[in-house]
Every structure is written in structure tokens, then in C-alpha cells.
Amino acid sequence: MQNILVTGGAGFIGSNLALTLQEQFPHAWMVVVDDFRSGSFLNLRGFRGDVVAADVSRLDWREQFKGRQFDAIFHLASITDTTIHDQCLQVHDNVEGFRRLLEFAAPTKCPVVYASSAATYGMAGGRMQEDQPPAPANVYAFSKVQLDNLARRHSQDDPAWRIVGLRYFNVYGPRETHKKAAASMIYQLYLQMQAGRRPRVFFHGEQKRDFVYVKDVVAMTIQARLSPRSQVYNCGSGQPVSFNEVIQALNHGLGTRLEPDYFENPYQSFYQNHTEADMTRAHSDLGFQPQFSPASGIADYLKTLTSNT
Numbered sequence: 001m002q003n004i005l006v007t008g009g010a011g012f013i014g015s016n017l018a019l020t021l022q023e024q025f026p027h028a029w030m031v032v033v034d035d036f037r038s039g040s041f042l043n044l045r046g047f048r049g050d051v052v053a054a055d056v057s058r059l060d061w062r063e064q065f066k067g068r069q070f071d072a073i074f075h076l077a078s079i080t081d082t083t084i085h086d087q088c089l090q091v092h093d094n095v096e097g098f099r100r101l102l103e104f105a106a107p108t109k110c111p112v113v114y115a116s117s118a119a120t121y122g123m124a125g126g127r128m129q130e131d132q133p134p135a136p137a138n139v140y141a142f143s144k145v146q147l148d149n150l151a152r153r154h155s156q157d158d159p160a161w162r163i164v165g166l167r168y169f170n171v172y173g174p175r176e177t178h179k180k181a182a183a184s185m186i187y188q189l190y191l192q193m194q195a196g197r198r199p200r201v202f203f204h205g206e207q208k209r210d211f212v213y214v215k216d217v218v219a220m221t222i223q224a225r226l227s228p229r230s231q232v233y234n235c236g237s238g239q240p241v242s243f244n245e246v247i248q249a250l251n252h253g254l255g256t257r258l259e260p261d262y263f264e265n266p267y268q269s270f271y272q273n274h275t276e277a278d279m280t281r282a283h284s285d286l287g288f289q290p291q292f293s294p295a296s297g298i299a300d301y302l303k304t305l306t307s308n309t
């Protein structure tokens with residue numbers, strides 16, 4: 001790859017992706033487009049490519065990249081704070097950004113990999129398969145369903161063009177600290193425990209999540225550009241773990257013995273007790289297999305966290 005574009009590259013997953021692509025394709029011309037609304041320049045320290053500070057939903061793509069052809073586009077820019085309830089803002093910025101990007105990429109049929117989300121499955125819980133009907137429970141998830149719809153329509157119109165959606169599950173890992181309350185539960189529990197406090201989780205800590213390490217997410221995202229067809233794939237670990245197990249792994253890595261501090265769940269009636277990515281399609285189409293188990297991912301992450309403190 002000679003020319004690579006990453007939107008949302010100042011964010012958590014986008015910066016890990018941009019820096020890994022830079023390492024794997026050291027001679028490529030790399031561009032990050034981000035308006036820094038939730039990302040941070042700190043995530044891009046060491047990035048040697050070009051950074052365009054712009055809102056993807058308002059950018060004039062053709063004017064910005066006059067005649068430039070990309071070999072791959074990774075689209076991760078998105079409002080990611082699910083507590084932003086301004087419906088027009090969420091749908092406008094997330095959907096129009098993708099629409100403009102697709103219109104820009106269409107003439108060259110440059111492969112596009114975009115971030116969808118496990119949130120599109122809604123509250124159903126259990127093992128989630130890509131063909132399940134979408135059931136967005138908030139406007140953020142609704143905007144991601146629109147991305148999947150747009151991608152499907154464009155790829156039906158033009159079967160030779162590859163547009164690949166990845167439904168990320170609960171991603172954790174380095175460069176997520178800027179997300180504060182929206183950072184992963186693993187990071188939130190780590191913060192409490194490294195401060196010597198008992199980790200607070202809902203009774204009885206047995207709710208399970210498909211936590212996936214960002215290094216696996218980046219590897220799958222890069223691989224997805226080679227998908228044999230336009231498709232939507234789950235991107236999880238496929239190994240859901242309970243909050244109690246996460247606390248156990250953190251205790252192990254931190255050398256602590258902090259007991260969970262359970263409290264009543266105020267959202268009981270609309271709380272997911274189990275999320276799990278069915279990774280069959282990713283495995284069969286892309287040959288993708290996550291390299292990190294929850295325990296080894298947490299151990300790897302702790303190395304970074306403890307060396308920074």
C-alpha cells in the first residue's frame with residue numbers, strides 16, 4: 001500500500017491503527033483526518049504522516065485530496081459518546097461523513113473498511129451473528145445501522161467495489177485514556193484498583209462482555225481490506241468474560257488482592273447480561289483469529305499502563 005487514509009486517527013482505535021500501518025508500510029503516504037472532538041494529538045505522537053484537522057461530514061473530499069488516489073481507506077471517525085442524545089447531531093455527523101467518503105472513493109473503487117458497532121445488535125444479548133436484524137437501542141447505534149445500510153446499497157450497485165464493515169465489540173487497550181468515562185470497563189476497573197480501591201461492579205459480577213484487545217482489532221481492521229467481498233464482520237475476541245474474571249486478571253497483574261465491591265444495578269431491566277461475538281465469518285472469510293485471550297490481553301495492557309505511571 002502506497003497511499004493510506006485513516007479517519008478518526010486521533011482517537012483510541014484510529015491512532016493504534018495509524019501507528020501500526022506506519023510501522024507495516026513505512027514508505028506509504030499516510031493521512032489522518034480528524035476534527036479532534038473526542039480524540040487527542042497525544043495519541044499521534046510518533047506519527048510521521050499528514051494530519052488534516054477537519055469534520056468528515058463537512059469536508060470537501062475532492063478539493064482536499066485533488067486527484068490523489070488511495071489504496072485503502074479506514075473510516076473510524078465517529079461520535080463515540082453514546083450519552084450524546086442530540087439525534088440530529090449523531091445522525092448527521094456519523095452518517096453524512098460516511099456518505100461523503102463513499103462518494104469520494106466510488107470513482108476509484110478504493111477498498112473502504114469502516115467502523116460499525118456491536119451496538120447495532122441492541123439489548124438482545126447472547127451470541128451475536130452478523131445476519132441478526134439490527135435493533136439499535138440508542139441514536140449512536142442507529143447511526144451505525146445507517147452506515148451498514150449505506151455500505152450495503154453501494155456494494156450492491158457496484159459489486160466490484162469492496163466496502164467492509166467491522167462490528168467492534170468492547171475494545172480495550174493503550175491510547176484510550178482520553179475517552180474518560182467512555183473508556184473501557186477494563187480501564188475503569190484498573191484505575192480504581194491501582195489507586196488501592198475495591199473495584200465497583202454490579203451484583204454479582206457475573207455479567208459477561210466480549211472484550212477485545214486493540215492489537216487484535218487493529219490486525220483485523222488491516223486484514224479486512226483484503227476481504228473477498230463487501231461484507232460486515234463481527235470483531236470481538238469470541239471469548240466473553242465476566243467482570244469477576246476481569247478483576248481476577250487485574251489483581252493478578254497488579255499483585256493485589258482487592259475484592260469486588262458489589263452494588264445494586266439501577267438499570268436491571270435494560271441491562272445486557274451477556275455479549276459475545278460469533279467470529280465464524282471473520283475466521284472463514286478473512287482467516288482471522290484473535291491472538292489475545294482476555295487474560296493475555298489484560299496482561300499486555302497492564303505492561304503499558306504500569307510503565308506510564
Ligand SMILES: NC(=O)c1ccc[n+]([C@@H]2O[C@H](COP(=O)([O-])OP(=O)(O)OC[C@H]3O[C@@H](n4cnc5c(N)ncnc54)[C@H](O)[C@@H]3O)[C@@H](O)[C@H]2O)c1
Pocket residue numbers: 007008009010011012013014033034035036037038039040054055056057075076077078079080081093094097115116117118119167168169170171172179
Ligand atoms: N472503542 C470501542 O469499544 C468501540 C466499539 C464499537 C465501535 N467503535 C467504533 O470505532 C471507531 C473508533 O472508536 P474509538 O473507541 O477509537 O473512539 P474515539 O472517540 O477515541 O475516536 C473517534 C475519533 O473520531 C473523531 N471524530 C468524531 N467525529 C468526527 C468527525 N465528524 N470528523 C472528523 N473526526 C471525527 C474524534 O475526534 C476521535 O478522534 C468509532 O467509529 C466507534 O464508533 C468503537
